[in-house]
Amino acid sequence: MNLTHQDFLAFLGGARDTLIYCAVSFPLALFLGLILALMSGSHLLWLKTPARIFIEVMRSTPMLTQLFLLYYGVGAVLVSFNLAQYDNAWVAGITSLALNYAAYEAEIFRAGMLSVDYGQIEAALSLGFTKRQSFLRIVLPQAIPLMIPPFVNDFIYMLKDSSVVSIISGTELTAVLSAWVSHHGSNPFAGYALAIVLYLLLSLPTSYLARLLEQRLRANL
Amino acid sequence: MNKRGTKGLNSLFFIALTVVIFGFFYYLYSFKPLIILYLPFLLQGTVATIIISLVSIVLATLLGFGGALGRLSSYVPIRWLATLYVEVIRGTPVLVQLLIWYYGFGNLLSSLGFNPYTIAFQLMTVLQNNSLVPDSFNGFFYGVIGLSFNYGAYLTEVFRSGIESVPRGQSEAALSLGFTPWHTLRRIVLPQAIRLTIPPFTNYFITLIQDSALLSTFAITELEQQTYALAFPQVDANKKLFVFVYGALFYLIICYPLSLLARYLERRMARG
């Protein structure tokens, strides 16, 4: 075992940063995803088309590519607004995770809302509900339970996909692992094992929770 | 909003959309010399990406099928082994797995005398074609293995749920009619299960193509690495950004038709 106490702490710090990346990015992705879903479900072309284009482009290109484009593109935008001090791996990583996942969450929102019988909306409208009311009071409460399991799944995906941020020298777990391995190239297996255990500790409880939640929701339906 | 207002907004929108699209094409056009000069290199990277993805998805399908049979096996140790495989792979990032295959197992095996590059080189020397073996053959080898094992785990779950979706009564009926278990699987269960598994399978293939970009970290000349090699020596920042956009377009061209296909298949399934 060639892992020192300090290495161990560094790996733990990496795991913490992985969690921070996801804890910040995922709510952002949910929020953006909801907006995108509402836009792409709209009858208005000027709302629908940009949302569709965004979703398709995000889903058809690798996150690694998006990360690089953002790292350069967003950097330039920040500079032109005199916000250069916010240009770092955190901003680029969180922005690209949030934008990429927003496209996937939008599809989940859309599928969830479509699953609510249209007759119910008609009924609500005929009972004098406004469109907004029927959406907030009728559609969402029924759609959300259906959407939670895929959301949790996507959160687990994000825990793993955040490793890609290591390539623009973030500070999360995979970046710590890479740095450690480059100093211990001859016998790297202890580092690999520790990283795997930490990732499993992050993802397995979440996936167990997801399964539990799914079972309970199914039982309720 | 009244109808006329919507119409007015829509026509305004179409004008704006046309302007944006023309703007994008003009942006591309303004880099015309680079487009022509770099096209063969990015095409070559695209071909490498497609080959890596195809080989990996074939191996992943085999692993996934084996894994699904293992998960459904009545023999407990095999079931545990298959479950362990699925949980460990699905709980860790593909990038970390690729690092372990390439630097961990790759270096370990080469110190024990197993070097895929040397084997391929010697084989191709016999065939008078050893210059066809790329330097990064080891990267291809372990990269494909890493992607296959990763997606094998996801496909295990896809195939398992596909097989489980076929009512148990059917296989019991087949068995009582004198079918062997293998026959039952091949003639009764699989034909029904495969229909259900095709849409998620296509979706996983798309993400596999995108994940193959991670192989660029092993210096394999696939699309992503080709993009880097062309972008980084650019002194002009605009040209550098353009090369990244150009590379991304190739991924879009590969993946978008596939995602249209996946959605078409999903819709057809939904209709039954």
Added chain:
Amino acid sequence: MYKLTRRKLLKQARQAGGVIAVGASLESLLVACGGNISTTSNAPGATSVASKGLLVPDKLQWGADFTSGAPYVFKDPANPNNLVGFEVEVANAIAKLMGITQHQVETDYNKLEAALQANQFDMIMNGWEITEDRKKTELFSVPYYHYGQQTVVRKDDERFAKFNDTSDVSLTDLEGYTVGTGAGYKAADILGTDTKIKTKLYDTDLPFDDLAQKKIDAVLIDQPAVAYYVLGAGPGGTKNPDLRPIGKPFKADDYVVGFNKQNPNAQTLLNEINQAFDILKKDGTLHRIYVKWSMWNDLQAQIGIV
């Protein structure tokens, strides 16, 4: 029976070959028409240096990273079929002396050490420096370039107006500023020793764009990189109109070639490479290469280059 299986094997192998072929680079596709890479001696007249220490006879394989490798080794932006860079020219010069061919083996910079230990090539030549860590596992050649750390700032930056390209600039002049450099570069260690400097590390791409866009105040990096990205040396390089180098290079160090200690032939190859460098330093070849890449300066006399 034997014949049948052999034919079958050859057929399968050929099919596999077709698959690999498409993945190989265009260049090697062209070479492929000629069949095998020669593994027998081609004996081109008199060779002044022997090449007995190679892994593969008559092929000098050196590990380097061309993806972010300008101007050491990189794909010519004007014609990406060509691998260019001053280290390519040095390798060519060595190979010529030995009467053999040279071949760059593409490897991620961070993984060069691991790949060397796995004998994936004969040696590392990629702006490689002697460090305490590397001493444990590597042998080193004599230096072939004596370089220094060069400071670069924006042309219109008033705060650095008092410096010109011959004034003395040291770390203290950079205190209080944000300074960028490449991750894994020696400048990263040097900047790390001064706590008053805010260091920003760049992993894949060098920080010159960020400097021009005012995200950082200065860049401290190996002089050859400045020659390419700022002074516009070599093919593909264009002069950066917004930036200028200030001060003489400082914290001088040497580029050397690294060999795998575990490789039994390493010492033999090391002697042969040293002999080749000795000749190239004296006959003006290295001088010519460094002038071409705007890397020539008086410091080179210290390591015997004339």
